[in-house]
Amino acid sequence: MKFQRSPLQLTLLYLVVALLWVLGSDALLLELGLDREHLVRYQLLKGCVFVLLTGLLLYAALIQHQREQSLIRHHIKRSEERLTLALDSAQEGLWDWDLKSQNVFYSRRYCALLGYTPEQFGNSRSDWEERLHPEDRKLANQRLQALLDERTPYYEGIYRLRHRDGDYRWLLARGQLLLDEAGEPSRFIGTSVDITQRRADEESLRQAAAVFDSTQEGVLVTDREQRIVHVNPAFSRITGYSSDEVLGQSPKLFKSGRHDAAFYHSLWHALEQRGAWSGEIWNRRKDGEVFPMWQCIRSIHDEAGNLSHYVAVFSDISALKRSQHELDYLAHHDPLTTLPNRLLFSERIEQALQRDKQRGALLLIDLDHFKIINESLGHNTGDQLLKQIGERLCGRFDKQLTLARLGGDEFGLLSNDCAHAEQASQLAQRLLDSLAEPFSIDGETLFIGASIGISLFPDDGNSVEQLLRNADSALFRAKSSGRQTFSFYSQDMTTLARQRVKLEAELRQALEQNQLRVYYQPIHRLDDGRMLGAEALVRWQHPERGLVPPGEFIPMAEDSGLIGAIDAWVLEQACLQMCQWLQQGAQLEFVAVNVSSRLFSRGELDLRVARVLAQTGLDPARLELEVTESAVMDDPDRALELLQHLRSLGVRLAIDDFGTGYSSLARLKRLPVDKLKLDQSFVRGLPNDAEDAAIARAVITLGQSLGLRVLAEGIEQEEQAVFLRELGCTLGQGYWFGRPQPAEQLLATAASAL
Structure with a gap:
């Protein structure tokens, strides 16, 4: 039973039914004519029935209301649960x-x-x-x-x-x-x-997007069917394609054709097995240019593990390739002449040795007296000369030959097709003839010679080191033979080289064990023949070989760096000997000591001389220092400063070997020197050699004009002394006056001059 009426309607209905019941039931009872006793009884019964019926109705209504409220609460609870679950979810x-x-x-x-x-x-x-x-x-x-x-x-x-x-x-x-x-x-x-x-996550995505757009590496994304779905700006900059031109296209659009099917098979195999591939690949830009790039490709999978995309990140390595090529070129070529350097030259020799039945020749070329040009005219002129030498030789020899600059003024030439020594001789002579022609640099004409050492392979060696070593031994022989020539390697050269090594070790011991000796060559006036002084010259008294010629160990001392120590020792011994002579009454004006370019270039010569003079007590005016022309011209400004310091000590100064270098007269007149020494190479031909006579006359005239005394070296004949005296030369030394001799013998000569 359900009540679908409103509370007002139900109340009015109840009132109507109740009134009808009360009025209707009362009228009915009156109609029945019941006595008072029965009427009262029926009215009571009627009231109880009414109360019972209305109570049942009220009960039914309350039951229905309770059910409805319970249903409503149930629906509300369900709704709240659903809302809570929805919000929690x-x-x-x-x-x-x-x-x-x-x-x-x-x-x-x-x-x-x-x-x-x-x-x-x-x-x-x-x-x-x-x-x-x-x-x-x-x-x-x-x-x-x-x-x-x-x-x-x-x-x-x-x-x-x-x-x-x-x-x-x-x-x-x-x-x-x-x-x-x-x-x-x-x-x-x-x-x-x-x-x-x-x-x-959004911030990470923004950062990733910023990196994606701003990175210098190109990025390309494809779907699983390899259709391009996204590219970044760097992709367009590198390839030349805009995003609109490539979206939906296949990456095959960029194939260069340089890679075969096996390359791509390996690439896809790596993607399938490892999910990634990286390596160098050549692709094609929009303009058709093929370029190298380093590329990394990765497979991307979705949440279910299914392949969804491929991402390729790549960078253009064209500049890196160029840099690698340039570095490789620089590592294998001389930067001055652009010729192959020692490294590449050695590799070419190694390649030639590995060829079966290959016969060839290795030529080492050393420029003669290049140091003099470099020191007198400057390193820039020396560099220009080296470049011209490289250009000339490259232009005159077959491209199949390898010409290299091995360092300094040394070159190398490799011939892979030189079966006989005669061919190597012809090749060496062509080199000498090419270098004999003059070079023109900054308006100056320069001449340069060369010495060449030759080793043949496989006869003279089966390794790069052995061939180079043997060619160097041959080069040394060519230099010792007077230069501007070539020499082949022979077995006895190895013996000589070993003797040189042994001799150098013995020379070092000679300094420690006091085996060196000082000999003195007299210096005379040319007008009256009176001895004025002596030049101190070093000799080596070997315990087994006896007196070793200076020409044998002095070059070795210069190469090994011992010459500086030897010069310092000779300086001290000469000063002590001069003091002893003076105490014995010898009428000598001075003792001359040679200063090597190595000792002169150290910059401490003035301090060493001052210390020796203080220790020996020698009057500085009695000491004459001879400095070579090339040593002075190596760094004229620094040399001038050092010579001025020496002059301030009171010692005499002389320019040795004058005429063999390239002195500047403007610098020469500023030097605080007392004497010029005419080199013996210009005295040897006097008086008959016109060229030597002209040079001697010019040097003597120059000395006179500068107020300097001139000493001629190497006088061996009376005619030479007379000719020089007539030219105005005041001093001379040589075998005609006396050979270098121990101090005791020279003292007897000095005594005769008293």
Whole structure:
């Protein structure tokens, strides 16, 4: 039984039925004419029946109402459960702000988002507001106020709330403003969800997008069918293709044709097995240029593990390839002449040796007296000369020959087709003839000769080191033979080379064991023949070989660096000997000591001389230092400063071997020297050689004009002394006056001059 009427209708119906019952039942009883006793009894019965019937009706109505309320509560509970489940599934928390009471309901899920229980979180707007991030508080309040003022029905906002652990969580809030019957805001209800991770993911995506767009590496993305779906700006810059031109296309569009099917098979095999491939690949730009790039390809899979995309990241390595080529070129070529260097030359020799039945020749070429040009005219002129030599030789010899600059003034020539020594001889002579022609540099004409050492392979060696070593031994023989010639290697050269090594070790011992001796060659006036002084010359008294010629060990001392120590020792011995002579009454004006270019270039010569003079007590005016012309011209400004320091000590200064270098007269007149020594190479041909006579006359005239005395070296005949005296030369030395001799013998000669 269900009552579908309203409460008013049911009440009116009840009143009508009750009135009808009361009135109808009373009228019926009166009609029956019952006596008073029965009437009272029936009226009581009638009332009980009425009460019973209305009670049943009321009971039925209450039962129905209870059922309906229970059903309603059940539906409400189900709805709340569904709402709670939906909000929990969506990770959203509910809030309900009663604008009349200013109380706010925060669901348990909402509080849990921030690490609280509802009891801990509170139920007011201030509880929420105090947890807002300071940077978000002003904007959040402004938006809420605008919502209330403008009656905007829907709301959405993002802000940060402080979690219980102290960190802040990003929340996305969506809500609706409810108005009452008067149109005034009554409730503000909505949900909030934690989007902290989403914000972090979005930030990562933005950063990845920025990197994707700004990276210098090209990026290409294809789907599983290898259709291009995305490229970055660097891709367009490298390949020349715009994104519109390649989207939907296949990467085969860029194939260069340089790689065969096996290459691509290996690439796809690596992608299938390892999910990645990286390596060098050549592709083609839009303009058709084929270029190298380093590319990394990866397979991308979706959540189900199915292949979804391929991503290729690549960089243009054209510049790197060029740099590698340039570095390789620089590593194998001389930067000055652009010829192959020692490394590449050695590799070419190695390749030639590896060929069966290959016969060839290795030529080492050393320029004669190049150091003099380099020191007198400057390193720039020397470099220009080296370049011209390389250009000339390259232009005159077959390209199949390998011409290399091995360092300094040394060149190498390799011939892979030289079966006989005669062919190597012809090749060496062609080299000498080519170098004999003059070179023109900055308006100056220069001549340069060369010495050549030749080793043949495989006869003279089966390794690069052995061939070079043997050719160097042959080169040494060519130099020792007077230069401007060539020499072949022979076995006895190895013996000589070993003797040189042994001799150098013995020379070092000679310094330590006092085996060196000082000999003195007299210096005479040419007008009356009187001896004025002596030149100190070093000799080696070997314990087994006896007196070793200076021409044998002096070059070795210069090469090994021992010459500086020897010169210092000779200087000290000569000063001590001069003091002894003077004590014995010898009428000698000075003792001359040669200063090697190595000792002169050290820059401490003035200090060493001052120390020796102080230790020996020799009058500085009795000491004459002879410095070679080439040593002075190596660094004229520095040499001038050092000579001035020496002059301030009071010693005499002389320029040795004058005429063999390239002195500048402007610099020469500034040098604080007392004497010029005419080199013996210009004295040897006098008086018959016209050229020697002209040079001797010019040097003597130059010395006279500068107020310098001139000493001629190497006088061996009386005619030479007479001729030089007539030219105006004042001093001379040589075998005609006396050979170098020990101090005791020279003293007897000096005594005769008393």
